[in-house]
Amino acid sequence: MDKQLNDAPCGFLTLSEEGSIVAVNRTLLNILNYEQEQVIGQHMDTILTVSAQLFYQLYFVPLLKLEHHIEEIYISLRTRDGEEIPVLVNAVVRTDSGGTVTECVLIPMRKRNEYENELLMAKNAAQEALLAKQKANAELEIALGTLKAKQEELLETNKQNEQFKLNTKRELELARKIQENSLTEPIVNDQIQIDAYYKASSELSGDLYGFYQIDEHRYGIIILDVMGHGISSALITMSLHPLFQRQITQGLSPVKVMKELDRHLHSLFQNDEEARHYCTAIYLEIDTARQKINYVNAGHPPALWQGAGGTQNPLHATAPPIGMFEDTVFHSSSLPYTEGGRLLLYTDGVMDPTASCYLFDLLKDHPDLPIADLKEKILTSLHHHKEAHHKSDDECFILVDLK
The missing domain is CATH 3.30.450.20 (PAS domain)
Structure with a gap:
């Protein structure tokens, strides 16, 4: 240079x-x-x-x-x-x-950010004050002229709204239970131990995971995060769930699983770009007999592999998110291991941008901690970071111990 x-x-x-x-x-x-x-x-x-x-x-x-x-x-x-x-x-x-x-x-651009933020805040404050004054004057004139005629209509509307809220709450609660019941139970045997945590930021979540024993020595683990939150994201995750469950249990390769999920998302929206959603996902196939992990990461936050000696290896993205581009080519990567180790998969709701390595550091500081105790430590740390940064997002992570 x-x-x-x-x-x-x-x-x-x-x-x-x-x-x-x-x-x-x-x-x-x-x-x-x-x-x-x-x-x-x-x-x-x-x-x-x-x-x-x-x-x-x-x-x-x-x-x-x-x-x-x-x-x-x-x-x-x-x-x-x-x-x-x-x-x-x-x-x-x-x-x-x-x-x-x-x-x-x-x-x-440190200084530029500071100056622009100050100017923007001052401009917004002035505009909000002016709009608030104009709105208050308009609302007062309307209210004085129509208050008596609208009182009975308002009471009836409130009554209908309350009933609608109650019905909606019951439906959302039922949908939440269906979504949570679709999650897989922990796996524990002499080869592997898998446990997970899942919490929606509202009634429904755009996060989903699953892990399955394919045969005597192979296990499939997937975690995904649909763009956005709430009902639309949850509907998409639930449409993906039976698809990846069937493919994984049939033993399809990580590349084929991701390709089929990508095809499914494109078929959902076809030419409707306004409704289109994309989804980040990572799928790992673990073979305990060959001591090898094959994976595809479609734009998802990098999973973490920590070997028995404490060495950490992030599993970075190998492809863009599913549903984003037509005819995406997915590539798999492999990670061999010899003496066991630990895996952490997570969605962006558990990783705060201002403390980007706190989960990785936590795993490194407790290499021999049982997986149940490590899960509790992660939850404590996650709660601390949420309070510090006032963050609200779907939370989902998976812990895997290979023996």
Whole structure:
């Protein structure tokens, strides 16, 4: 990299087609507090916050594939010390005799964010005050002229609304019970132990999981998260449930399972782009006899494998979310193991962007803790982070011990 670009007043890096860092200038290394050898060859996720990792997989990569360039996208970097650095990114895809690469310019914007937020807050406050005054005056005039005539109509409407709320609550409660009853029970034997946690942010959830024993030595584990919350997301998860249950128990490969789920989502919406939903998912097939894990990660937060020696290995996305693009090609990856280990799968509702590694650190600090006790520790930590950040989202995670 020439000296002028190396010391430019903005960050610069080059990514391979698979998202690995192949070049980075000194300015960006100084911003992130890394040495060159610590980032070259690493995946882009290494310098991103968890929320930025999701944004990178769900929006950045798909948009780059469609447009071949990106202008002024906001994203958050993570320094070696864990500090979050907001930047604007311009990127372009280039192809030459050496292959296809993505060149990115990254411009830090801490001060700009602060000034823009202050201006936006002041503008919104002024607009809200003006609108509130105008609305209050209009409502007062209408109320004075129609109050007597509307009193009886309002009482009747309230009565109907209360009945509707009661009926809706009963229906939602029944739907919630049906959704929870579809979840699989823990598996415990001399080869493997699997347990899970699930909690909807409202009556119904867009998260779903399942794990099944395929044969004497194979187990299938899936966790997915449909875009959005509430009834629409829950309906989609329940339409996917019997499909993946049948495919997994029949022993279909991870690639075939994901391909069929993707086909199903596209068939649900066909040409109705307004109603279209996409879904992140990760499916693992564990073979305890061969001591091998095959998986496909479709845009989902990376699952974590922790080996018997404490080494941690994130299972990053291998494909975009299902239902997003037509004719998506899914690729599987494999992970061999020799002395057992532990797996953690989760949805984004249990991973706070401002504390991106707290679950990983918790597993590392308690490698020998029984899975039931580890589950309680995760729930305690999750409750603490929810209170600290006032976060409300569907929560779902799976713990697996391989013996």
